[in-house]
Amino acid sequence: MLIRLFLQFFRIGLFTIGGGYAMVPIIEHEVSTSSKLLSKAEIDHILLVAQSAPGPIAVNTALLIGRQIGGWKGAAATCLGVSLPSFLIILFIAVHLSGFFELPEVMASFRGIRGAVVALIALTGVRVARRTPSGFLFILAGIWFALLIFTGINPFQVVVLSVIAGLMRESLRRRRKGAE
Numbered sequence: 001m002l003i004r005l006f007l008q009f010f011r012i013g014l015f016t017i018g019g020g021y022a023m024v025p026i027i028e029h030e031v032s033t034s035s036k037l038l039s040k041a042e043i044d045h046i047l048l049v050a051q052s053a054p055g056p057i058a059v060n061t062a063l064l065i066g067r068q069i070g071g072w073k074g075a076a077a078t079c080l081g082v083s084l085p086s087f088l089i090i091l092f093i094a095v096h097l098s099g100f101f102e103l104p105e106v107m108a109s110f111r112g113i114r115g116a117v118v119a120l121i122a123l124t125g126v127r128v129a130r131r132t133p134s135g136f137l138f139i140l141a142g143i144w145f146a147l148l149i150f151t152g153i154n155p156f157q158v159v160v161l162s163v164i165a166g167l168m169r170e171s172l173r174r175r176r177k178g179a180e
Contacts, residue, residue: 001070002077008035009062009081018117020058023082024124027061037069044131058082140165 008030016023024047032040046068050060059079066078093100100106129138140162147153 002073005066005070005074006077006081009066009078010085013058013082014085016058017113018120020056020061021124022117022120023058024061025120025127027058027065028127031065038065040131042068044128047128136169 009027012023012026012030016026028040028043028047031037032043038046043065046061046064047057050057050064053060059082062078062082063075066074066076068074070077129141144158144162148155148158
């Protein structure tokens, strides 16, 4: 099982361009749809924790999925699998291809890949939104998005405000239940 996890996440790390959020739909597909190792609900819970923890989301997600499936050895296998391809590619480029990224063909390729990366990140957002049953969360997301775009508020402040809003909503919900 450990070798299978390592190879699965190595393949994800090797063929995904665009960072962690671009990897999320691919990880979800591989783990819940193709392999059926975890349910979509389990993946959703893992993603929520992975997003709130410091560090790259792809590594956090790999660690949590590996831990869920194979304990700490599974976590090590998935983290190594998802991280090793990037490390090896960057090492190879640094050692052998110092002018690689200045080549017009490479620059054009990366410009073309940007569209796919944006689509993968948008797909992650749409999937999370579909699984979010609360209108309150959609309204809150709209408010935070507008604040981020139009006011230049610090994203950390948005996280703090989100925590406060969630605590206030839960407090109001409990008061209403207590009044009934």
